[in-house]
Amino acid sequence: MTPFRDYSGFQDLRAMQSLTQRIWSPTTPFHIGNLAWERFEHVGREPEWKTRLWFEGETVLAWGWIHDGSHLYFQIDPARLDLFEEVFSWFETAATEPDLTTMVLDAQAELLARLAGRGYRVVGDDHPFGLRTSRDLENLKPVVLPRGYRALSMADLRDPERRALAHRNAWSRIAGREADPPGRSRVTAESYRQVMAAWPYRPGLDWVVEAPDGRLAANACVWFDEVNGVGLFEPVGTDADFRRLGLAQAVCLAALHALKAAGARLAVVGPRGDDGYPAPRALYATLGFTAHGREIVHARKRLA
Ligand SMILES: CC(C)(COP(=O)(O)OP(=O)(O)OC[C@H]1O[C@@H](n2cnc3c(N)ncnc32)[C@H](O)[C@@H]1OP(=O)(O)O)[C@@H](O)C(=O)NCCC(=O)NCCS
Known part of the structure; x- marks a missing residue:
């Protein structure tokens, strides 16, 4: 044995x-x-x-x-x-x-x-x-945000409490079923602190979009594998009060630019491939991700 x-x-x-x-x-x-x-x-x-x-x-x-x-x-x-x-x-x-x-x-x-x-x-x-989808980091579009919104990373925000709340607000209502009663995510400030302490978390690759009223409307965390030159999105979300404004696109693009600056050559993400939950797959397609494999x-x- x-x-x-x-x-x-x-x-x-x-x-x-x-x-x-x-x-x-x-x-x-x-x-x-x-x-x-x-x-x-x-x-x-x-x-x-x-x-x-x-x-x-x-x-x-x-x-x-x-x-x-x-x-x-x-x-x-x-x-x-x-x-x-x-x-x-x-x-x-x-x-x-x-x-x-x-x-x-x-x-x-x-x-x-x-x-x-x-x-x-x-x-x-x-x-x-x-699915397994990917894109290279050439020809990234610029980050475009509605007036009054701004993108920042956890290197600037530095607040696990607000970051965890942003995650919960995004994941309590799934895409396309925003009218359903909200569910409850178990992500808390305490759990987010342990995420931030895990290897290879980098605050400069964990991005949020702040709305004019101060709420964190969208978020995207990227994990960078330096040896293979590849960054993974996990997780991505937009508060249901702010959907279809292009904020997930914007926050992902901000993270992709930071990932490229960190030295990566490829980004990957694994959205659902079945027809039961198509929205994330559609989102990543608009960002130039294409499928290279499936579970x-x-x-x-x-x-x-
Ligand atoms: C999926 C999610 C991140 C999209 O956030 P968003 O800020 O509304 O997305 P954007 O406004 O940037 O949308 C960009 C494109 O993605 C696609 N898209 C987004 N939501 C969609 C939906 N509900 N149905 C179909 N396509 C959708 C569209 O092509 C859209 O472009 P369009 O609005 O011009 O048609 C959001 O619904 C969410 O947080 N859902 C719950 C958590 C989740 O599923 N995360 C992704 C896990 S991999």
Whole structure:
């Protein structure tokens, strides 16, 4: 058996990110920023998750992260795909729910074959799935804002309380269903502080648009992987009181200019690809992002 350890703190997220960064390409499903955001956007979620890392010496060869007792995020070094069986034996034992799901990208041919061999079936496109979209950082349009609005980054704003409120106001009403009763996001000043403390967060890449009345109307955080020269948007949102004014476009453009100035060559984002939630995909298309891959969701029953 390959040496492994179970997740015991933020240093293990950093270890998982080391694999994610080492093997990153447009055809790998995760960016170091996805891991940081999803691990830290809320507080108090650690008991919900089981996470295991496999090693050779200090080098992480694979990791698995189980959500809701049933859904596996995983990455395996392409040079060590023999670890697939170990990762999935662990998942199928550690999961607590009967219906198991996981996801790979369409270009991950070897993993697709291994999943089929282990009895996983491809779930149809009526189930939500993510796209992978990207654009280079040449020929960025200038940031255009309505009169009285201004774009600024967390390097200037420096206020996790206001930043978290901006996030909550954006995510309490989803696009196209603004008339529905608002939901509640669990992002708080405390959780945003832990996001800001996570590697590789940079305040100069976390942007907001401030409205004339002082409210933060739109926001976009970019995570920069310097080794691969690629920045990820995660998350992006506009307060429902300020939608369809071009503010998401503007805040994303402001972040893209900052990302380019930081030395990146590529920006990526993973909006939903299914027809159940098309607005973000439409937004990123207006910003010049095109799809280069998609998630293939797989499901299997857990053996009793
Ligand atoms: C998606 C969201 C960020 C868009 O914010 P916004 O400030 O209203 O977007 P913009 O005004 O900059 O829109 C730019 C373009 O995106 C597309 N777009 C935006 N909202 C759309 C919607 N509800 N339906 C279809 N297309 C939409 C349009 O092409 C639009 O251009 P147009 O208004 O000239 O037609 C916002 O609705 C939101 O925060 N939703 C909840 C959180 C979320 O889903 N975030 C994105 C996750 S990846």
